[in-house]
Amino acid sequence: MRAAGALVGALVAMATVTATGLAPSAAAADAQARQWYLGPMQAERMWKTGTGKGVKVAVIDSGVNADTPALKGQVLIDEVPDAVRYRATDDYTGNGTTMAELIAGTGAGGGLKGLAPGARIVPYRIELDELRAGDEERRKTPDLAEAITAAADTDAKIINISVSWEWFTGNDQAAIDYAASKGKLLIASVGNGVREERAIAFPARNPYVLGVTSMDSSGTVSKNAADGDHVDLAAPGEKIPHWCDANFRSYCVGEPDTRPAAALVSAAAALIWSVHPDWSVNQVTRSLIDTASRSWPKDTPSRYAGYGLIRPRKVLADADYDPGPADVDPLVKENGGNLLAESASTPSPTPADDAEQSSAEDSGTVSSAAPPRNHYHPLWLALSAAATVLGLALTGTALVRLRRAR
Template identity: 50%
Template sequence: MWKVSTGEGVEVAVVDTGVSDTPSLQGRVTTEGIPQDLGYKATEDYDGHGTSMAELIAGTGADSSLKGLAPDAKIVPYRIAMDGFDNKSERAKAPDLAAVIRAIADSDVDIINMSFTTSIDHSAVRDAIDYAHSKGKLMFAGTGNDAETKNFIGYPAAYPYVIGIAASDESGAVGKFSEHGNYVDLAAPGLDVPTWCDETLRSYCVGQGTSMATAIASASAALVWSAHPDWTANQVLASLIDTAGRDWAKDDPSTYLGYGLIRPRKVLEDSDYNPGAADTDPLARENAAGVVDEEGNPATPATSAAPSTSPSTEPSGKDTAGGQTSAAAEPDASDDTTLWVALGAAAAVLVIGGGAVAVVRSRRRA
């Protein structure tokens, strides 16, 4: 794919725990255009999660570090307060999520990566998402990692115009933890993926979560948009939906994996690919229907004035306080080759090879 596109010319906003300066991200992170009141410590990661997502998207692989799927894309970091951020003083200084999304909407950013989830529907965030959509932004969010317990409706993935990303393994099966519902739109590798172990950024660990899947989906879109800079967000998304790997009818999406496993190679290998009309929303049916429960009835989410979000990452080893999870796991003394294998095991089949299809699916109501 990199013979056709490396993501050059595309900016991806990583709304997360901050993005630190690592060897892998040197020359890839820019704060240009971030409003001063929303950029507080944007380049200081208090958890390691945001930096991991940025590297999965645009890491260069320098100094035996992680190389991302779109290594020439640019990362624009925004640091918000997620669950587990215990410093009350710092939390108070973190920018408001709705304000962040609106600022990104008014910037040159093309893609918004939101590797976090909450069960609360925030009206201000919903309105900001609508505004970003009106500005032609492509938005990805993880569906969450609580499928084995409560499987709550995960926002912002469940908002209209946000592409909800599920996590799959190298065989194409959905991760047992990956939350499901009619707001799942696509799937990407999210198991056995390397991320930073913690905020010290000293070593990589093998983790899993819809966070990683979301980052890989954003990077996939960056590859396509870089190759076709004249396309709209609708056309980029339509191409990814059309070429997604699935063994079911395109008009009968899966509750677990949506329209299938993301495969940007299938778009990039066809120089004459037709993405359809620029103004046609490929998720118009889902966006009009809204979120429904397993019985097909409109869901009634909890509401709150103040966002509280969790990284959509399930660690291999430990849980953090309150049952929320971070990107932490047991340290792994991996060299560059091992990291490539760890990423390649998932990405080569689903993203690059494009040959796998889902093992588990369920017809969804929408």
């Protein structure tokens, strides 16, 4: 265990080097090296089983630049419905491109290596507050409801929405319900900096959407991440490389952010679906929940970490894993009540399965006292390193203000 601990120490030390930005000449070479989570998640081992091949992920964001080295050949612009294709590959913030690379980047040119490099991206550019444009440009740019509804009518299995807003419309709600009825897996970030504000955090708060929170390289849930009954899963989200701006000159190292965490859960789902193409959305969701790292009962999810930290390798490595019934939503009880709604006050203790918990106790690294509510034990890192994520409503309401991505 000492050797494993030393290895993890070195891994975390490398992963936690800070930077406010990278010089353009060094950006590409450094960006992939800073993806600290690929080793602990045993990405190379997972890719021997599945890469996400055959799975399409709709990325609804600020647009996706299909010409970055890591995304060449990965973006299916021709599969975006004509009605919402307007400037879909013109990313006005860089966020949509970053999310696409984290999901399906090839790593070419030293760019980001996606967790599901065999998957393909279908880009959707929607109107966010960051879109600095006139009325005509905003009129041509699709809104969230239009993009979700369009994506629901395609063969994309996963819809990634790495944004969180305080306001939403009845049309947004109806679009999500429609996509869910079409068997799509919707994944969204739970929001940054909203814990004190107690904002709505939509669309993650919709019961058909998997809400994802962020953790750092030590296994701690990000302090600025939202908490509440809309948090379903956790994934790495701190010090993740991202494009600094829409000019795509260099990568920067990100601050704590639930947006890349959502992208990694989408990638994890793509890995699972590529190996089990016949599974339903309920079965893929159940597999993410069942195999997540946690030490609390599965039927009492934490308000800080939901069902725990994603570990898609557990699904890919278990040929006998039973995904359960295809037509039963794992997030809803038989009486229709949401499991999360009944456990909002549940603390977030150390997540580890029985074997990991036992090993930790043997090494003296787990205290009998309850850990801080938002803390994950770095054992997840240690074990991994040692071994080497309608249409429109009739009552739609107007937005109170433009949405701002969080």
